[in-house]
Amino acid sequence: MSGMVTEVRLPGRDDKNAHVRIGALVPLTRPGWEEAGRHLLAGMELAVREVNDAGGIEGKPLELVVRDTAADPHRAAAAVDELARLGVAALAGEYHSVVARAVASRADALGLPFLCSSAVLDALTEQQTQWVARLAPAQSHGWRTYADFLLAAGHRRIAVAAEPSVYWASGTRILRNHLAPRGGTVIEVDMRESTPASVCDALVDAHASALLLLVGHPEPAVSIVRSVRRDRRLAEVLIGAPAGQPEFAAWATTLGDDGAAVPFLRYLPERLGPLGARVGTALRERLAEAPSFVAFEGYDTVAVLADVLRSHGVDRASTAEAWASVSVEGTRGRIRFSRTPDIGVWQWVWAPVQVVDRDPARPGRLRVLRTADASTR
The missing domain is CATH 3.40.50.2300 (Response regulator)
Structure with missing residues (x-):
């Protein structure tokens, strides 16, 4: 699966400029935790499909450009550089904390918005950044x-x-x-x-x-x-x-x-609400097994980014400025970001634990x- 690209497109739209692209970073091969990567990607893909079924972003289909990090920070940082050159509007995903830290550092340096789905290490960045937000609760x-x-x-x-x-x-x-x-x-x-x-x-x-x-x-x-x-x-x-x-x-x-x-x-509530229950059923069908909390994190990541891209446009700086105003009903509760002591990224405080x-x-x-x-x- 190394270097794989997953695309979710509407028929007849082949011009890359006609798509809004999100770079998805997930561990899909060893020594990465492949099962976690598969669940994370399944959640993101399901959300992209639903976004496109609802008309996409400003009438353009949303597309995932997937890169396998294989739990390798250097590989992940190189993927960030590549995805930035490909013109993605934002980055999403990653499960391993050490890899997510490398992604966050490179995204901050390039001015590329990154919504971290699943990594929990408190010090995701060395210093406060406007470019990175996180759904997972801090470790x-x-x-x-x-x-x-x-x-x-x-x-x-x-x-x-x-x-x-x-x-x-x-x-x-x-x-x-x-x-x-x-x-x-x-x-x-x-x-x-x-x-x-x-x-x-x-x-x-x-x-x-x-x-x-x-x-x-x-x-x-x-x-x-x-x-x-x-x-x-x-x-x-x-x-x-x-x-x-x-x-x-x-x-x-x-x-x-x-x-x-x-x-x-x-990181799930004791009972899922209507959205979570519907998404859970769809994820079970997609995965052919019970979805983990990581799959819900993947879905919520794309749901948040899609909302930001619709409301603030696809300009990278506008996305980074939008973290403070996010209010999205996710599968596990309403998602809002804030600044938290000793955590340098915009943080959802907190996902259910x-x-x-x-x-x-x-x-x-x-x-x-x-x-x-x-x-x-």
């Missing part, structure tokens, strides 16, 4: 909700099996800063020096009651889960995955019953364990 918001879930469930000694990454390091810091004043302790297990078996030994030695997977999927996450589940010493240890690996069908397919009861973060797991009795069913306090949204 500090979601992961504090997750930490509160752990505390409420009685967990005070929490181990994290972590690989080297700005994203994982940020998550560990958020957890430690939130848990420590409340009597919680975070014990780090460096996966550069550990095997699944040694992770189990570390949990026993640390008297940890919970293990959080801050690692890649499928490996080493799958091997760690299997090792912990089979270790009788750890029968009472909770396994968690705040980054959301169990959201996708591949998790359940690979791990079966072992993949149940692993709490993760999901849940802690969810797969029901051990029915691993295909998700259970809501906690929702973010409404006062924080």
Whole structure:
């Protein structure tokens, strides 16, 4: 899929100047999280189809120009340069936070609007920018909700099996800063020096009651889960995955019953409204499986950009100036952007946040364990 281009056009319109183009950045090949990329793209494509069915943008069809980032920041930055030369009105998408940060930096330098769909790293840019907005909640918001879930469930000694990454390091810091004043302790297990078996030994030695997977999927996450589940010493240890690996069908397919009861973060309301329910049905048909929250993020991204392009025109500077006035009914609530302390981009404060797991009795069913306090949204 490298370098693929997806176009959604109305018949008989081949002149590129007759189209309004959005550059879509998604991970579609390894080492990117392909399943997340597929869901993100499905949501964007569905929204583009609906925009065009309703007459497009100023009578012109909307077109997605898709580039596969493969979780590579350098590749993504090069794609931004290419898309800028192709004349896209804006950029959309990306799932991986480190990649989205590279995209945001390059978009800011070029003066190209970027609506980030799914990446959560707080410091998406080094300094405040007018060119970037984000739909996903900041990592500090979601992961504090997750930490509160752990505390409420009685967990005070929490181990994290972590690989080297700005994203994982940020998550560990958020957890430690939130848990420590409340009597919680975070014990780090460096996966550069550990095997699944040694992770189990570390949990026993640390008297940890919970293990959080801050690692890649499928490996080493799958091997760690299997090792912990089979270790009788750890029968009472909770396994968690705040980054959301169990959201996708591949998790359940690979791990079966072992993949149940692993709490993760999901950015959906407990009940979808009429728009969300309709879009959810269409996404299920398009994906041939239950849509993840990432698919809804993709749809909302295009819905917001289409509204801005209709109301403010396709000039890039006008789009960037429009973030403050956005008010769009999305699949998960009304979307508005504002400035938030310590976050340099225009931010939706906040998308709904849940802690969810797969029901051990029915691993295909998700259970809501906690929702973010409404006062924080």
